[in-house]
Amino acid sequence: MMKELIKYISQSLVDNPDKVEVTEIIGEQTSVIELRVAKEDLGKVIGKQGRTAKAIRTILSATSAKMHKRAVLEIIE
Numbered sequence: 135m136m137k138e139l140i141k142y143i144s145q146s147l148v149d150n151p152d153k154v155e156v157t158e159i160i161g162e163q164t165s166v167i168e169l170r171v172a173k174e175d176l177g178k179v180i181g182k183q184g185r186t187a188k189a190i191r192t193i194l195s196a197t198s199a200k201m202h203k204r205a206v207l208e209i210i211e
Contacts, residue, residue, distance in 0.1 A: 136197055136205050140167055143190055148175035164204045167194070171209075179209060 137158045145151035148171055155170040171179050180187045191207050198205035 135201070136165065136194060137167060139197060140169060140190065140194065140207065143193070144169055144171060144179060147178050147186065148172065149178070150175055164206060165198070166206050166208060168208045168210050173211070176209075176211060 137156050141154060141156040144154045144156070148154060150172045153170075153172040153175070155168075157168045157170075159166040159168065169179065178186070179190075181189075187207075187209060194205050194207050
């Protein structure tokens with residue numbers, strides 16, 4: 135569910151939604167969600183001074199807390 139949420143939000147932000155890749159690495163206590171976008175869309179996902187990325191991480195942490203899990207978002211260049 136968290137993976138699909140990040141994918142939906144990211145595809146809404148970028149110019150090339152078909153190049154958005156989201157992978158989830160599930161650990162014992164923490165899930166790591168890796169987000170890859172096209173190079174020209176990287177700035178749109180991160181935002182000015184990282185505000186957009188921080189907002190996405192806030193939504194992710196709220197969702198994961200509701201599911202009693204822990205999730206971390208990694209934006210990969």
